[in-house]
Amino acid sequence: MKNMSFSRKSLGIPYLLFLSLFVVAPLLVLFYYGFTNGSGRFTFENLTDFFTNPNTLGTLCYSLALALVTTLVCLLLAYPTAYILATSKLKRRSVVIMLFVMPMWINFSLRITALKEVLTWIEGNLAYYPFLNSVIGMTYDFLPFMILPIFNTITRLDPALLEAARDLGADEKEAFLKVTLPLSMPGVISGVSMVFLPAMTNYVVLDMLYNSTYIMGSLIGSYFSAYNWHGGSMISLILLVMICLFTLFTKTEEENPRGGALL
Amino acid sequence: MRKKNNAWKILIVSFVFLFLYLPILILAFYSFTTSANIGTVQGFSLDNYRTLFTSPELVQMIVGTLVLAFTAATLSTILGTLGAIGSFYSKKNLSRLMSTTNQIPVINADVVTGFSICILLVVALGVSKDTYIPLVIGHVVLGAPFVYLSVLPKLMQMDGSIYEAALDLGATPFTALRKVVLPQILSGVLSGFALSVTLSLDDYFVAVYTKPATFDTISTYVVNATKGSQTTIKTALWALSTVIFFVVVLVVLGMNLRTAKEEGKGAEV
Numbered sequence: 001m002k003n004m005s006f007s008r009k010s011l012g013i014p015y016l017l018f019l020s021l022f023v024v025a026p027l028l029v030l031f032y033y034g035f036t037n038g039s040g041r042f043t044f045e046n047l048t049d050f051f052t053n054p055n056t057l058g059t060l061c062y063s064l065a066l067a068l069v070t071t072l073v074c075l076l077l078a079y080p081t082a083y084i085l086a087t088s089k090l091k092r093r094s095v096v097i098m099l100f101v102m103p104m105w106i107n108f109s110l111r112i113t114a115l116k117e118v119l120t121w122i123e124g125n126l127a128y129y130p131f132l133n134s135v136i137g138m139t140y141d142f143l144p145f146m147i148l149p150i151f152n153t154i155t156r157l158d159p160a161l162l163e164a165a166r167d168l169g170a171d172e173k174e175a176f177l178k179v180t181l182p183l184s185m186p187g188v189i190s191g192v193s194m195v196f197l198p199a200m201t202n203y204v205v206l207d208m209l210y211n212s213t214y215i216m217g218s219l220i221g222s223y224f225s226a227y228n229w230h231g232g233s234m235i236s237l238i239l240l241v242m243i244c245l246f247t248l249f250t251k252t253e254e255e256n257p258r259g260g261a262l263l
Numbered sequence: 264m265r266k267k268n269n270a271w272k273i274l275i276v277s278f279v280f281l282f283l284y285l286p287i288l289i290l291a292f293y294s295f296t297t298s299a300n301i302g303t304v305q306g307f308s309l310d311n312y313r314t315l316f317t318s319p320e321l322v323q324m325i326v327g328t329l330v331l332a333f334t335a336a337t338l339s340t341i342l343g344t345l346g347a348i349g350s351f352y353s354k355k356n357l358s359r360l361m362s363t364t365n366q367i368p369v370i371n372a373d374v375v376t377g378f379s380i381c382i383l384l385v386v387a388l389g390v391s392k393d394t395y396i397p398l399v400i401g402h403v404v405l406g407a408p409f410v411y412l413s414v415l416p417k418l419m420q421m422d423g424s425i426y427e428a429a430l431d432l433g434a435t436p437f438t439a440l441r442k443v444v445l446p447q448i449l450s451g452v453l454s455g456f457a458l459s460v461t462l463s464l465d466d467y468f469v470a471v472y473t474k475p476a477t478f479d480t481i482s483t484y485v486v487n488a489t490k491g492s493q494t495t496i497k498t499a500l501w502a503l504s505t506v507i508f509f510v511v512v513l514v515v516l517g518m519n520l521r522t523a524k525e526e527g528k529g530a531e532v
Contacts, residue, residue, distance in 0.1 A: 012349015015342045019364045026379035081279045084272045109485035110504035114286035121301045201372040217374040236375045
């Protein structure tokens with residue numbers, strides 16, 4: 001009997017090896033490259049360079065601002081949409097939400113191409129409004145990831161809670177503010193984490209819109225093109241620290257929308 | 264009062280809907296014309312579709328992307344499923360360790376994932392990108408964690424006593440696993456596979472840091488093409504966008520019909 005249970009456990013060994021070799025080891029190598037220089041000697045230079053160079057610090061501030069505004073715009077568009085759809089009396093709600101999630105499955109580069117052509121037609125030269133176009137591009141790319149988790153949490157709310165609120169004398173507005181809104185926060189947080197981090201790092205959206213401005217992800221790209229593995233590793237480490245902090249603050253039981261998208 | 268409220272609701276929902284779909288639909292319309300820019304309507308033409316399906320460069324790129332996606336998804340599904348089964352039957356600490364490590368690629372920014380794999384395999388270990396090994400491994404790192412995440416809940420819902428019963432009735436552990444456990448987790452395995460395919464198809468960052476210089480996925484190709492000035496290629500990609508849009512619509516419709524049928528069956532019972 002002991003032997004048999006061992007054989008089931010051992011099925012996990014290949015994946016355990018895979019995770020250690022290609023998920024954990026790459027991160028350790030990042031530490032090595034981030035804290036050494038070209039001749040392999042230990043140094044803090046890459047770290048101090050980042051925090052003393054006005055260009056890299058400017059990039060950090062710009063990406064934080066861009067991510068913040070993009071997240072807010074996504075939230076302002078996604079929350080009402082998700083709320084209206086989740087509380088509607090439509091018979092086939094799941095089909096309707098599918099329509100709002102479907103763009104996730106169309107290759108992002110082709111969707112951004114479409115957006116770029118339309119924006120160029122409207123604005124002429126996209127370089128005139130770099131910040132605005134960055135926000136539009138990122139919102140266009142990430143909006144479905146915000147709508148889905150909010151929709152899911154609101155549909156799962158127990159309708160008895162709202163009835164109770166009404167019985168106790170709350171009007172529709174009060175019931176929303178005191179029951180629905182606080183209880184839908186896990187979905188909001190999950191959506192925010194799906195938008196905020198990519199908005200700091202997904203520089204290809206800006207690249208495609210002919211944007212000359214830089215975000216944190218672009219720094220890795222430019223170090224990569226310059227074969228500067230040490231600088232690139234340090235930026236990756238800084239991003240990792242930010243991602244860890246962000247994840248600690250936004251930890252919820254809500255499933256990852258990237259995975260939940262398949263319904 | 265109620266009517267006004269409803270009008271607002273419809274307005275908001277349709278605004279978001281149009282924001283998401285209008286660019287794709289406008290591009291789809293212009294993909295059937297000879298114009299090179301949106302806004303100037305010229306004659307109707309299927310030239311873009313002809314270029315898309317006859318230009319060797321474009322055909323190779325599309326086939327290459329699909330082969331990569333299905334290879335990576337197959338490997339992801341095998342590794343992730345075995346990993347989930349192993350983790351489910353392991354001691355609590357080991358299983359928690361696996362699940363935590365599994366979360367790293369899920370949460371991490373794709374730029375960092377791609378760059379770190381490139382640094383380890385290409386820079387530190389000297390594996391050539393031309394072997395496709397870094398690229399395939401990179402895409403398995405993207406997909407396998409999601410397979411693990413979609414299989415594990417199915418194992419938890421599974422009735423464990425059937426496996427024990429199979430053993431009592433003389434089945435070997437392997438047969439019991441194949442005939443009892445696998446059917447019960449199959450839906451999770453399949454949705455994990457589908458998810459891995461879509462993640463690989465949509466990836467840009469892992470591919471760009473790990474792919475051979477001569478190989479392009481749809482994403483890396485399109486990104487380069489939008490920076491270039493080749494008009495025929497640019498408009499042929501509008502056709503590609505339209506084709507993919509229709510494929511996705513068909514798949515979604517098919518999935519909905521299937522679930523609707525299943526729901527119908529459930530209602531009869």
